[in-house]
Amino acid sequence: QVQLVESGGGVVQPGGSLRLSCAASGFTFSSYGMHWVRQAPGKGLEWVAFIRYDGGNKYYADSVKGRFTISRDNSKNTLYLQMNSLRAEDTAVFYCAKSRGAECGSDSCKGGYFDYWGQGTLVTVSS
Amino acid sequence: QSALTQPASVSGSPGQSITISCTGTSSDVGGYNYVSWYQQHPGKAPKLMIYDVSNRPSGVSNRFSGSKSGNTASLTISGLQAEDEADYYCSSYTSSSTYVVFGGGTMLTVL
Numbered sequence: 001q002v003q004l005v006e007s008g009g010g011v012v013q014p015g016g017s018l019r020l021s022c023a024a025s026g027f028t029f030s031s032y033g034m035h036w037v038r039q040a041p042g043k044g045l046e047w048v049a050f051i052r053y054d055g056g057n058k059y060y061a062d063s064v065k066g067r068f069t070i071s072r073d074n075s076k077n078t079l080y081l082q083m084n085s086l087r088a089e090d091t092a093v094f095y096c097a098k099s100r101g102a103e104c105g106s107d108s109c110k111g112g113y114f115d116y117w118g119q120g121t122l123v124t125v126s127s
Numbered sequence: 128q129s130a131l132t133q134p135a136s137v138s139g140s141p142g143q144s145i146t147i148s149c150t151g152t153s154s155d156v157g158g159y160n161y162v163s164w165y166q167q168h169p170g171k172a173p174k175l176m177i178y179d180v181s182n183r184p185s186g187v188s189n190r191f192s193g194s195k196s197g198n199t200a201s202l203t204i205s206g207l208q209a210e211d212e213a214d215y216y217c218s219s220y221t222s223s224s225t226y227v228v229f230g231g232g233t234m235l236t237v238l
Contacts, residue, residue, distance in 0.1 A: 035227070037173075044232040045165070045173065045216050047225070059226035095172060101161075101179065111220045113163035115184065117172040 002026040002116045004096050009121030016086050016125070022079040022096030022118055030054070030074035033099035035114060036081050038092035038123075046092070049081065050099065050109070057109050064090075086125045093120040130228035131156065131217055138236040144205040147233045149217030150198055155228055157198035161220035164193060164202045167232075168213045176215075177202060204235070212237045 008020040022034070036048040049070040050059045058070050069082040079096050095117050102112030132150040139145040149156065149164075156162055162180045165173035175184055177193035180200060190205045200219070204211055217230040 044214075045167075045218075045229045047218070047227040047229060050226050061225050109226075110222075111159065111161040113161070113175060113178040113218070114165070114173070115175050115178070117174070119172050 002098065004098065004116060004118035006094065006096050006118045006121035009094065009123045011124045011126060012086055013127050014087060014125055017082070017084045018086065018123060020081040020083065020094055020096075020121060020123070022081075024077045024079065024096075024098070027098070029072075029077040033102050033104070033109065033112060034070075034072060034079045035097045035099055036070060036079075037095045037097055037114070037117075038090075039095070039120075040089075040092040043092075048094070050102075051079070052102075052104050052109055057104065057107070059109075083123070086123075088125050091123060091125050093122050095120045130221065131219060131230035133215075133217060133230035133233045135231070136234045136236065138238055139204075139207045140238045141207050141209065143207050144203060145207060145235065147202045147204075147215055147217075147235070149200040149202070149219075149230045151200075151219055151221075151228070152198055154223055155219040155221040156195065156200050158222060159220050160195070162193070162195060162200040163218045164191075165216045165218065166211075166213045167216065173216065207237050209237050211235060 097114035098116040100115040164177040167173040181193040
């Protein structure tokens with residue numbers, strides 16, 4: 001069965017960095033795009049980033065563009081999120097989610113939905 | 128402020144039907160059939176309930192259905208059950224500078 005296990009969360013000071021990982025199993029990781037979605041305490045879901053199945057296209061929310069970098073290692077079945085210049089408002093549970101239904105051409109992707117989610121990892125940005 | 132607009136809360140009695148709306152623009156909900164809905168119980172990860180406007184994944188009850196008209200998508204839950212009490216989020220692909228937008232979420236209370 002599909003499993004997504006996030007790790008790397010913790011407490012970090014404002015301006016600091018953190019790298020999240022998402023270990024995937026139960027499906028052919030290299031065939032699917034992947035997302036990061038976050039949820040601040042008591043708030044709604046916020047999409048963060050998407051990476052194409054082969055890493056060829058990456059998309060970011062305006063709120064994290066230039067600070068966060070999504071990447072993947074298909075040989076290790078692992079998704080990453082490098083987070084730099086962290087702010088208090090980045091405090092959230094971060095979920096990785098498997099994408100399905102996205103249509104990807106040579107230079108862009110569109111569509112898709114999140115068919116499986118991990119249990120999340122908490123990132124707290126505080127001094 | 129979320130890109131997609133949902134009511135903050137809805138409620139219904141067991142056995143009744145409720146509908147949750149999700150309003151966007153022609154750049155997202157109205158322009159593509161990439162609307163999906165997610166159920167989230169407290170402390171749990173979201174669960175896919177509807178994809179591509181009206182398709183139900185295997186294992187999801189047929190009491191859940193989705194539709195779309197113009198820039199507004201809707202999730203209908205018929206025959207409400209206590210276990211349906213949860214937060215519900217809509218999501219859509221967007222042709223804007225990002226890729227995906229979520230609604231602010233709707234808390235469903237089963238009275």
